[in-house]
Amino acid sequence: MHLAYPAVLSALLFCTGLYGVLARRNAILVLMSVELMLNAVNLNLVAFDVWLSKTAQDTLHSGQALTLFTIAIAAAEIGIGLAIVLAVYRNRGTSDIDKLRDTAETDDGDDSDDGHDAHESAASTTAEKAEATA
Amino acid sequence: MSLAAVAASPATTTAAETNGFLSPTGVEIAFLLVGLVTLGAAVVTVTTKQLVHAALWLVVTLGGLAVEYLLLTAEFIAWVQVLIYVGSVVVLLLFGLMLTKAPIGRSPDADSGNRWAALTVAIAAATALVWVVVDAFRTTWIDLDGAAAGSTAVTGASLFQNWVLPFEALSVLLLAALVGAIVLSRKAAANRPTGSTALGKQPAGTDPATSDEQPSRQGKEGAR
C-alpha cells in the first residue's frame, strides 16, 4: 500500500479537527475536534510504524507504543477537560467559548477592571486552561 | 522536488516503481473507501448544527479509523481504539453535552463568528500538509504482506521490553489525571451530587482500560 494514502487521510483529518477547534462554539464540540486531531496523529504514527517495521529499519515499534500512550493521555485529557468545562458551566451558566471573554480590552478608557471581578477572571483562566489542555 | 529524494530511501523506491497509483491493490481500494467515509463523518462532526449528532458522527469517524488500523495490520491498536474511543470517550462526551444542557435538535449558533477565519486557516494548513506529504512520500510503499506488524504479541513484547519506563510514568500521569478530575468536580459535590459522581467516576474508569483491565472495560462496553 502506498504510504501516501494514510498520510493524506491523516493530514485531512487533522485539518478537519483544526477547523472544528477554531470554529466550534460549544466547548464540548471543541473537545471532540481535539479528539479528531489526536486520532489523525495516531493514524500517522501507526502508518509510519508499519512502514518502518516492514522495512526493518525500526524494531522498537515506537509508533504503536506512542499511539497507545496517546490514547491513554487523550482519555485522561478528555476527563479533565470535561471536568473543567463543567466547572465553567456551573460558574457561568454557559459553555460557549466565545462568551468567556474576561481578558478582552474594554473600550472604557484605561485598565479599569479593578479587581471587582477577581473570581470571574479566575474562571476565565479556568476556561483557558481547558483550551490549553485540549 | 528534492524532498522526495531526501525522504525516500533507496530500498523503497525500487518497490514503488512496480506499484503505480493507477493500478491500486485491493487493500488500497478498501483503505480509500473507508477513508472517504471517515473523512466525511469527520467533516459532518465539525459542521453539523445538532450537537448530539456531532457526537454520533464522531463515533463513525473513530470506528472508521479503527478499520483503517486493521487494514494497516495494527490490530491491537484497532481494538484499543474501539474500546476506549468509541466506548468510553464518546460516552463521556455525550455525558458532558447533557450535563451542560446542550440543546437537542438544531442550534443555529453552533459555529462561532470565527468560522471563516477558521476555514481559511484549515484549508491553508490542509493544502500545505497534503502538498508536503504527497511530495515527500508519493513513492513510498508499505509492504503489508507477511506477519502482522501490530499484533497483540508484537505490541505487548515491544511495550514491556522497550517501553516499560514510559508506561509506568504514564500510569502516574493517569493517577494524577484521576485525582485532578475528582478535585475539579468536588465543589460540585455540594451543589449537585449526581453530576459530580458521574464525572468523578468516569475518568477513573477510563485509565486502567489502556493497560490492565480490559475485561472490565469490555464488560462495561457490552452492558452499554
Place this chain on the structure above:
Amino acid sequence: MTTTTLAVLVPLLPFLGAAAGLFLGRTAPGFVRPLAVLPSVLSLALAVLVAVRQGGDQAVDAATELTPTGSVPIELALHIDGFAALVAVLVGVVASCVQIYSTGYLRDDPRYPSYAALVSLFTSAMLLVVYSGDLMVLLVGWEIMGICSYFLVGHYWETPEARAASLKAFLVTKLGDVPFLIGLFALAADAGSFRIRTVLGTVASGGLDHPTLIALLLLAGVAGKSAQFPLHTWLPDAMAGPTPVSALIHAATMVAAGVYFIARLLPVFAASSAALLVLAVMAAVTMAGSALAALAQDDIKRVLAYSTIGQLGYMTGALAVGDRGAAVFHLLSHGAFKALLFLAAGVIIHAAGTNSLATMSRMKDLRARVPDAYWTMTVALLALAAIPPFSGFFSKEAVLGAAEHAATGHAEDIPGAAGWIVLVAGLVTALLTAAYAMRLWLLAFRGHGAEAPDHGRQPLAMNAVLWVLAVPSLAFGLTTGLLPDWFDGHDLTPTLATSVLGTGVALVGGIVTYGAWRHTTALAARVPLGAVAAHPEGDAGLVEAEAIASHAPAYGDVASAPDPADPGRLLLGPLHRHAAVGFHLDAVYAALFVRPVQAGATLVRFLDREVVDAYVRGAGALPRLLGAAVRRAQTGNVQTYVSALLAGTVVLAVAALLVATGA
C-alpha cells in the same frame, strides 16, 4: 600669634558662633545667648588688636592658594590696610552692640536662635568683605550678606510687609549684583588676577583697557548694596525687619560695604573721569532726594532709613571727588551714630507702642519714660545734623572739604564739575538733614496730649548699649588728627569756609523746622490720631512687629500719616505728597519693570498652556488612537487567538519549506 592669624580668626569666630548657634539652638537654648554675644565680642577684641598691630603702617598682605583655578587664580587672600583695620573695628563694635541689644530686644522671641545665628553669620561675612584681599572671596562675603539680609528683613514673616520687603531687598540688590559680577570678571580679565593688590598695580601702570565700562558695572552693584539712587528703594521698606537688624545691616555695615568697596578700588574708578561724574551725580541725587523724603516720613525708622541713604550719598560723594579718607571717616562716624539712632528708636517704639511720629507727637513726657534713649538720641541727632563738636560734624566737614578741594581744582584727575555737584548737594542736604533731625526730635520727644503709657524700665542690655555707642558719636571727632596716618594721608581737619557754611545751613534748617513746629503744633490737639500696639507688655520685638503691621490700617499707608500738625508738611508744601512715597519711584519701577514682566509671564503662561500644550496633546492623541486600534485586537476570544497563532504557524512552516527547498 601673628597678625595674619589674628585677622583670620576675626571673621572665623562669628562664623563658628553662627554654626554652633544653628546646631544648638533647638537642643540647648541656654547656650544661644552666649554663643551669639561672645564670638562677636571676641572678634571685636581681635579686630582691635589687629588694628593696633597694623597701626596704619604698611598693609598686611597674606595669600594662600587653595587649588589651581586656571588662568585667573583665586586665592584666599588677606589685605589689611588702615581702612580695613578700622572698618573691621567698626563692624565689631556695632555687631557686638547689636547682639547684646538683641538679647533684650527679642527676649521672648521663639525664633531668637536662628536670628542670632544669622546676625553672627552676617557679621562674619562683613568682616570677610572687609579683610579680603581677593575679589572672589570678597564676592562670597558680599552675597552671604545679601542672603542674611533677606532672612533678617523677613524675620516677622507673618506680616505681609516683611515678606514683601525681604523679597524686594533681595531682588533689588541682586539686580545690582549681576552687573557687579560681570564687572568683577571684566576687571579680573583685564588685570589677570582677582587679587586686589595685583588689580591696583595694573591700574597704577595704566594696564586697564576698559576702565569706564568696568567702573560703571561695578557701580551698579555698589548702588544696589549701598542703596544709592536709583536702586535705593529697598532700604526704606527693609525697615520691616527688627530694629537691631536695621541698625546693624541697614545703617552701619552692609550698606557701607558698597562704599568700602569703592574706597578699596578707588584707583579703578579714578581712572575714568566719566565714572566719577556718574558717581557724583548719583550721590547728589541720592543725598538731596532722600533728605526730602526723610522729611515727609511718619514711621520713625523710615526717617532714619532715608537718612541712611543720604549719609551714604555723602560717602559716595566723597569718593566721587577722590577722597577715600573722608569717605571712610564718614562711614566710621556714621556707622556709630546711625546704629545708635536705630537702637534708640527701637527703645522708643517699645516705650510708645507705636512707630508713628504723628502718634508720638500726641504723647506727653515720652522722654521721661526713656531717659537713656532720649539723651543718647539727642547726641546722635546732633551728630547726624553735623553740629560741632559731635562726630558727624568732623566727618561731614571732611567730605565737604574734599569736595571744595576738588571744585577749586586742587585735586588731580578729578573733574571740577564733580566737586561742585557734591559740594552744592552736600550743603543742601546739610540743611535738610538738620531739618528732619529736628523734626524727628521735636515730634518724638516734645509731644503734647495724653501721658505716654508706662511700661516700666527698658532692659539694661538695651540701655547700656546706647551709652556705649554714644561715646564715639560724641568724641570720634577727636581722632581727626590721627586718622590721616591710617588713611591715605589727606588732611581731614575741617576747613574754615566749609565749616562755617555747613554749620550755618544746618542751624538754619534746625531753626526753620523749630519755627514750623511751633506754628503747627497747635493743630495737634485738634486732630487726634493714634494707634498703639495691642500687647504693650510684650518684648520690644513683638511691639515693633505689631506697630509695623498696624501702621497701614491705621493711617492708610506704611510711610506717611495724614497729620496736619507735621512741620514737614508745612516745610515741603506741595512736595510733601510726593516725598512721602519716595517720589513715586516704586510706582515708576512698577510701571517700567514689574508690569512688563508680569505681562510677559502671562504671555508665557498663555503660550505654554495654549500653544505648547496643544502640540503635547496632539502628540498624545496619535499613539492613543493607535493604541485604541491595537486594543481592538484583544477580543478575549480564545479561538481568535488560536486562529491567528495557527495561521502564523502555517505561514512560517510554508516559508521555512520554501527556503529549505530553495524555491
